[in-house]
Amino acid sequence: MKVHSLNGVQGRYEFKHEMTKLDCYLLRNRLTYYMEVDPHANKDGKYLIRSVYFDNFDNKVLTQKKEGYYERDKFRVRLYDYDTSFLNLEKKSKRNNLTYKQKCHISAQEYEQIRIGDISWMEYDTRTLIRELFLEMNMCQLKPVTVVDYEREVFIYRYGNVRVTFDSNIKTSFRNNDVLNPDLPMIETNPDIVILEVKYDEFLPEVVKKLLQIGDRRKGTYSKYQISRMYG
Numbered sequence: 001m002k003v004h005s006l007n008g009v010q011g012r013y014e015f016k017h018e019m020t021k022l023d024c025y026l027l028r029n030r031l032t033y034y035m036e037v038d039p040h041a042n043k044d045g046k047y048l049i050r051s052v053y054f055d056n057f058d059n060k061v062l063t064q065k066k067e068g069y070y071e072r073d074k075f076r077v078r079l080y081d082y083d084t085s086f087l088n089l090e091k092k093s094k095r096n097n098l099t100y101k102q103k104c105h106i107s108a109q110e111y112e113q114i115r116i117g118d119i120s121w122m123e124y125d126t127r128t129l130i131r132e133l134f135l136e137m138n139m140c141q142l143k144p145v146t147v148v149d150y151e152r153e154v155f156i157y158r159y160g161n162v163r164v165t166f167d168s169n170i171k172t173s174f175r176n177n178d179v180l181n182p183d184l185p186m187i188e189t190n191p192d193i194v195i196l197e198v199k200y201d202e203f204l205p206e207v208v209k210k211l212l213q214i215g216d217r218r219k220g221t222y223s224k225y226q227i228s229r230m231y232g
Contacts, residue, residue: 004098007128010201011098012161016223017196024166024194030211031155031164038154042081046153049167051078052179053148053225054133056141065223070096074225075133075142077111077179084108084180089129099199104129108180115144115177147173148228149186157208160200164208167195172228189227 004011019027037045054075055061064072074092090103104127113119114133122134136142149171155164170193171186178184198204198212 004095006093006095006100007102009100009102011095011100012199012201013097013204014099014197014199017198019194019196021168021192021194024168024196027196027212028153028155028166034207034211035155035157035162035164038156041154046151048081048149049078049152050080050082050147050149050179051076051224052144052177053146053228054136054142055145056143059229060140061142062226062229065226070094073136075136076225077106077114077144079179082182084182087111089133091129091132102129106130111144111180117143144177144179145175146225146228147176147179147184147186148224150224157205160203160205160208162198162200162204162208164212165197165199167197167224168193170195170224170227189230195224195227 038047041047053061061072061074065074072094076090076092078088078090079086085108087106087108088103089106090101093100093102113121114137119134119137122130122137125131125134133142149169150167151169153166153168156162157164169191170189172189173184173186176184196212198208200208
């Protein structure tokens with residue numbers, strides 16, 4: 001099968017479904033017997049993800065997502081378990097049915113410079129992704145807009161490089177972009193909803209397909225950023 005790549009990054013298939021907490025519980029119990037738990041998870045099998053998403057005054061990124069553009073890009077800065085000593089700048093790109101993710105490490109100080117609009121240093125940075133974000137911030141007036149928190153639980157199936165994730169307890173900061181602030185006020189969105197994501201390289205093994213057949217799940221283009229903006 002032909003491998004699709006973007007800037008040297010292999011594309012992956014990614015499908016999202018909205019499900020209830022009950023369906024999540026049932027499906028989790030199934031997956032436990034056939035798939036591995038993410039080794040990076042905490043003792044409860046989960047970890048916390050915090051991201052700040054970039055957009056502009058016209059809500060370009062949000063609009064492209066809602067309208068289902070086949071080609072779109074999204075920048076975010078992400079940290080795990082509130083560890084502000086390790087941040088990644090990520091660019092997630094959609095090209096037809098494939099998703100591509102590029103990332104690079106940035107420091108807390110660099111993010112704070114970006115947050116206050118001090119971005120001249122980015123133009124000639126050695127990191128390609130930093131330079132790309134600089135262009136977008138200049139040409140499209142992108143800036144960090146909203147912080148999103150959620151809990152993630154991950155199951156792994158080695159064949160096909162499959163990752164099945166459950167994202168729950170999605171919270172939003174509304175328009176506050178102070179992602180490094182541990183006391184940032186966060187508001188819960190919809191506590192009854194879990195977002196199931198299925199990601200794989202070239203094929204989805206038949207055993208995983210059968211495991212995922214449970215409940216009345218709605219396939220869609222759900223985005224934690226989109227959900228958070230619905231609440232502000």
